[in-house]
Amino acid sequence: MQNKYLVIYRQIAEKIQDGEFPPGEKLPSEHELMEAFHASRETIRKALNQLAQNGFIQKVQGKGSIVLDAAKFDFPVSGLVSFKELASSLGNRHVTYVEKLELIEPDKNVQKQLQALPGSKVWKVYRVREIDGEKIIFDKDYLKQMYIDNLTEKICASSIYEYIENELQMKISFAKKEIIVEEPTEEDREYMDLDGYSNVVVVKNYVYFDDASLFQYTESRHRPDKFKFVDFARRTHT
Amino acid sequence: MQNKYLVIYRQIAEKIQDGEFPPGEKLPSEHELMEAFHASRETIRKALNQLAQNGFIQKVQGKGSIVLDAAKFDFPVSGLVSFKELASSLGNRHVTYVEKLELIEPDKNVQKQLQALPGSKVWKVYRVREIDGEKIIFDKDYLKQMYIDNLTEKICASSIYEYIENELQMKISFAKKEIIVEEPTEEDREYMDLDGYSNVVVVKNYVYFDDASLFQYTESRHRPDKFKFVDFARRTHT
DNA sequence: GAGTGGTCTAGACCACTAC
């Protein structure tokens, strides 16, 4: 069995999505939820905090928990957007091409980004994402070899994340994201269908494992017309 | 006095920034922190969770709380980036020009974005942000009038947020953010120094009050070369 | 004043890491 508060979280989230708790209405009070789920107040509150963090509800002191219009918020639950999540949420036909798969000694820049030890090796993966026949995303991944002995084309073509989490049983914990806009490089023009576009959107990702070790640096380069990033800026009053 | 867990949060955060707890090292255990701060374990854990959320530490079960390299993470604490925060963090010379300040009946699009009632009026504010002599940000704000009777040029020129939070004593709670790239409109070219740039980065913001009422829709339009967005994708394992 | 959520406590048991 799972964590109690996560079970409660999912059950309430489901009811919100099913319209059983409609937007604008109030959720039952914490006391009522305690009885309904046979849980202590802190456990209920943990579930509600998760719901608030993920944009399902907003808690108002003295009033209650107000259901937000969750249907409008179609962002991925995790916040870490991998291509697979992205593409399946679009529901479109998509293909991944693995253009490069090498084990390299990183240059100074990559070494610095990855905080890699001198002499250690790094996987360099170039992947191009095609959606509806157009190559619109170009992913440059650098992964520390010390965590992954064997990286095949097949793995890269599906999902490196899934391989790591399911096969290697390591948990990816969080990423720092940085979004900037650049002029296309030679590489960009080579691998993507850039036509006349004079900019690419670059999403830099620093991915950590659960034990706080940095293991991957990714540059995801997007054609500007297809780029979209959605985020909640939750403000925990400080 | 403030909340105990926030006080503890700030004290530990300070020590991390001062290097008293260096990156890579472990924080004292929760039990030790309990004694040091004369607090219960749950209170300590609340403080530590805040630290983890804001990228100061990462908690690892069975091991402890590992200090991350916080110096690298220069993002604003709040996550809601207002121009004032942005500019002061850049430390540069900046000016705000209020180009428009009108009370209008919103068109259908704005009405929908703001979920405004038919017949209700909306403040329309155009502001241009100049940094180091260049006009690089163009903010289009739409605010529901029902919350703000009187909006002056002076208020718009400094910070609408500060006015609302300090003068009106209303708390802004969170925003949904959406980032896309567009071709410049006539307006963009009119108000910004766009030179040859063929794209603008558009940040759409939906801003709510603490009581879950939507009150503002903002489009912040940036010249691509000066745009930068930083974010943590905290992954609360679901 | 009744009801709501926010904070804090003390104590229990579990899961994981290290040695």
Place this chain on the structure above:
DNA sequence: TAGTGGTCTAGACCACTCA
């Protein structure tokens, strides 16, 4: 086995909203 963080409980008091 000892020490760590993760979950859960029961109960207390406070701050806020609303009739």
